[in-house]
Amino acid sequence: MPTKRTPRPQGKLPAAAASRALVDHGFVPVRAKLIEVAAFLDRVERHGAADDFRCVALRTAAQVLLDGKPERARRILERLSDPTTKPDAVSTGKAALGAWQKPSSPKRAK
Amino acid sequence: MRYIEPHGHMVSRTTDDYQAMVTAGCVAVCEPAFWAGFDRSSADGFRDYFRQITEYEPARAAKFLLPHFAWLCINPKEAEDLALAADVLAMIPEFLTKPNVLGIGEIGLNRNTRNELKVFEQHVDLAVKYNQLILVHTPHLEDKLKGTRLIVDLLRSHPGVKPERVIIDHVEEHTVNLVLDRGFWAGITLYPDSKSSPPRAVDMLETSGHDRIWLNSACDWGVSDPLAVPKAAFEMRRRGHTAAYVDHVLYQNPVRFLSQCPKFRLGA
Numbered sequence: 001m002p003t004k005r006t007p008r009p010q011g012k013l014p015a016a017a018a019s020r021a022l023v024d025h026g027f028v029p030v031r032a033k034l035i036e037v038a039a040f041l042d043r044v045e046r047h048g049a050a051d052d053f054r055c056v057a058l059r060t061a062a063q064v065l066l067d068g069k070p071e072r073a074r075r076i077l078e079r080l081s082d083p084t085t086k087p088d089a090v091s092t093g094k095a096a097l098g099a100w101q102k103p104s105s106p107k108r109a110k
Numbered sequence: 111m112r113y114i115e116p117h118g119h120m121v122s123r124t125t126d127d128y129q130a131m132v133t134a135g136c137v138a139v140c141e142p143a144f145w146a147g148f149d150r151s152s153a154d155g156f157r158d159y160f161r162q163i164t165e166y167e168p169a170r171a172a173k174f175l176l177p178h179f180a181w182l183c184i185n186p187k188e189a190e191d192l193a194l195a196a197d198v199l200a201m202i203p204e205f206l207t208k209p210n211v212l213g214i215g216e217i218g219l220n221r222n223t224r225n226e227l228k229v230f231e232q233h234v235d236l237a238v239k240y241n242q243l244i245l246v247h248t249p250h251l252e253d254k255l256k257g258t259r260l261i262v263d264l265l266r267s268h269p270g271v272k273p274e275r276v277i278i279d280h281v282e283e284h285t286v287n288l289v290l291d292r293g294f295w296a297g298i299t300l301y302p303d304s305k306s307s308p309p310r311a312v313d314m315l316e317t318s319g320h321d322r323i324w325l326n327s328a329c330d331w332g333v334s335d336p337l338a339v340p341k342a343a344f345e346m347r348r349r350g351h352t353a354a355y356v357d358h359v360l361y362q363n364p365v366r367f368l369s370q371c372p373k374f375r376l377g378a
Contacts, residue, residue, distance in 0.1 A: 018350045025348060026309065073310065074283040081255035081284065082222070091190050091221045096251035 037062070057099035111135040111353070113339050113360035116368070117216075117279060117297060117326035119144055120167055120178070127329070127336040128174040134340040137361070138376055139171060140179040140368070142216035142245050145187040147331055153197035156184065160201070164208040177376060179368070181215035181245050182206070189220070189229035199232055206240055212371045213237065215245025216279060219257040222249060231264060238270030243371050246278045248285065250304065258285040262292055275370055277324070280305055286318050295367050299328045300338035308342035312349060315359060324364045
């Protein structure tokens with residue numbers, strides 16, 4: 001891959017960054033999503049589906065939330081991504097599943 | 111507020127959506143060719159679809175005073191069938207002269223297969239041959255990172271491609287800089303359950319810059335929101351970004367990219 005990079009201006013925060021307002025508006029919706037994650041993990045465990053590769057991937061990715069490092073969204077997306085680099089020989093179906101499964105076992109449930 | 115919806119599959123939407131979008135400040139809508147939710151059985155199905163987005167849909171949008179533009183291709187979800195793809199690719203040039211056609215799109219990859227990559231390259235060849243803008247679809251979920259890398263590599267190695275005339279859509283936090291750093295435009299798609307939410311989109315604008323990015327709803331027949339773009343404007347304003355900043359991202363950026371096609375004109 002060519003390594004030439006095109007310079008781009010850095011993004012910037014608004015002059016009057018409303019940091020308190022960010023929490024005021026964002027906390028309750030995000031709190032709800034975090035509880036949904038917890039309830040989902042409880043649910044799949046209760047119903048014997050916790051070993052599904054997608055549930056395993058979710059638990060692994062969630063560890064990023066607590067490692068104290070930045071760019072958590074990017075790193076979680078990368079953890080859920082196919083790390084291979086070559087095009088696949090054949091399609092395994094039209095729909096992606098949300099987490100990558102090693103091809104040693106059936107690549108994707110269908 | 112004024113904004114452009116640069117990626118909406120309006121054939122799947124009701125006239126109520128047109129009315130709501132115009133009421134929210136939409137001044138133009140662009141419709142890339144995409145998958146109908148089922149595989150067409152022949153190239154004739156595409157001929158009818160191309161007629162729909164170049165003749166019928168602009169007339170429907172005009173009833174709501176909304177300029178309608180289109181992009182043409184065979185979507186990557188149907189690109190596994192190389193014979194069908196060849197038939198559709200051969201048909202596309204006769205539609206490129208339609209007054210609302212802006213370029214080739216949304217081409218790209220779905221499951222990152224060899225056949226998809228082959229058909230993607232054929233579309234790029236066609237776009238270069240006819241000096242068309244290019245709109246690229248990147249794969250979903252776990253396939254996006256790999257697919258975006260394959261797409262960027264192919265585009266960068268193609269001697270006829272000018273990165274400033276290519277927009278690579280559906281970027282997320284793990285692909286946005288991969289696209290921007292190599293000179294392409296990036297599109298952020300706002301979906302309720304996948305791709306990006308309005309808050310995450312504004313995060314990307316704040317951390318990766320906002321000069322070569324547009325936002326779109328990619329509203330279609332699935333879970334999607336035709337008013338996602340104005341909702342992102344609200345998120346920007348709530349964080350303290352100025353009205354000029356919102357206008358830059360939601361109106362001026364798409365105008366700047368799309369105006370590279372002389373057929374993109376907005377009324378007074």
